[in-house]
Amino acid sequence: MNMNFIEYGDLVLSIRKNCGFTREQVREVTGISIETLRRIECGKPEPKLSTLDKLSFLYKVDLIELLTKTRIPLDFFSEDLIDEIINKMTNMEYEELKVMIQKIIENMLCDKSTTPTEKKFFNDFLNSITLVEISETKNLTKNIITLENILIGLSSNRKTMLSDQYFYTIELITAIALMIQYRRNNQNTKAIRIIQQLLYKTKQYPYLNKRQINFLGSLYLNLSYSYHIMDEHDEVIHVVDEVLLDKKLAFTTTLLCDLLTRKAIALYHLGDDSYYDILTSAIIIAPPTRSRFIKSMIKSQYNITHHLCDAD
Template identity: 25%
Template sequence: MYYDLKHFGSEIRSIRNSLDLTQNDVSKLSGVHVDTLRKIEKGKVVPQQETLDLLSSVLKTDLNKLLLNYRFHDYYAFEELKNRIESKIDRDKFETLSVELEDLKTLLNSTSHPYFISAINQLVLLIESIILNKKYDKPNESLDKLVDAIKITTPKFSLDKYTSYVYNSMELRILMNIALLMNKLESTGKSLEIMEFCMKSVEPNDNIYPKICYNLSYTYHRLAMNEKALEYSILGIDYCNKHRDYNGLNLLYFRKGIAEYLLGYDSYKDSLKKAISFSEILNQYDLRDLLILNCKKFYNIDIQS
């Protein structure tokens, strides 16, 4: 669900101040970590219901009910578009992302809420960045788009000081894409550094978590650090199973299987077959065929035998 988190966080801060409580006071009374409260007040995270329940008793306000006042009316149209975009990115179908790009711009023209406008504009810049990189091989221009996207919600952002800021889910998604570009523009080591920062910053229940796990697994694979590649693929798989979020499980099992193969583990073929099965379950037959081809081409593995 999408909310105006900035103004919701500001109202929580006003309620806290009206009760003459510091963030540390609220943390001690509610059991909610002060860092979590800080993120909520800055509008950088969608708080869980349980967290708001704990805070509500201290701030003497039903914060779950209050949050509903900040819900975006265009959420469902935006979510449907976002899901289409996610599906195409996962399957590397960037050639047709221009369709969703135009749909986003149409949605942008029909909404008037400043915070929702920011969210759509960030996604527009993210897609434009992917197209520039994947379709036209212009990584520098792609990077500029991503930096501009983060600056919409974090105006003082600069890449050389990226560790100085607190990020929301969309900003972390953008930062993750910056990390991927670093493979082309600088080094795999720099890519890993930014990706590890994303992992430390992401909330454990954020649906971007398994994507960061996948990209970390792949980055460690590129560095021939196969134990770490396996570790992060397993973390991503565990998240997907726990949350019943099966999108991306095929890629995570592929990374797990390749890491196991390179480490000499007998379980590698079972993991690779799961990658194929989930591709079929998700109706991603082109990706299934690509995984089969890559196994044969790069590792001489016949998954189907």
């Protein structure tokens, strides 16, 4: 595990002291030996999850989740690193992304904990990103080829783009970016095929964290977009209903409103009057900025009238 155990140990020590427990008191309540507790607090890897679970209950702090917060910044699973890459790729800020990845590689060269495999991964990722064109409209074909090559190149064992069972988050981001490029290039059949493969594989993960759930939401939303472009409105409704009825998935309010809006528009095209109430729900529960966007979009793109649009 690529963790900073010294930092983690200091945090666990401060939590125990803040709770007013001595090591002897912790031993009496939990049965955890003083030596085991001392090793954890001194940053000795690696504590057992069962031990951390007992301490979490005593301290009322999730020490297992806390452990993940002490990942080394350049680790593949670092949330901060992933957030940065997602923001750059989502906004198509490729020049800034290239600079950021270059700095990561430079830092890796100085970091003794970085493995050759990790260095090669980021080097390959950087070299691939440098080939992506900035313009999303004039160079769609080239971007598609580049993103396809990134997915193949990031895994030496990968035979095709999506042949691996699991993906690093960076790979999932790239796959979603590729799917969006397919859709923008009116290659909706390809986009749908990739989305369905990604949905299947992501659902097979042994557990789903918040980020993976949001990825699933993004995939479902883009799947509905692709079906919408193909005028397959029944499929749009089926997709949205499927995701909304899945109790394991809990999306952000914005994503939920976008899914409801897609269903409402599909119902509108099918002449089903229930679209109006669903649209009302989406507009009311959406954050203010998103609500304004929905009202503007349904009026300008679909000529849909709604009383909440007149309220502005």
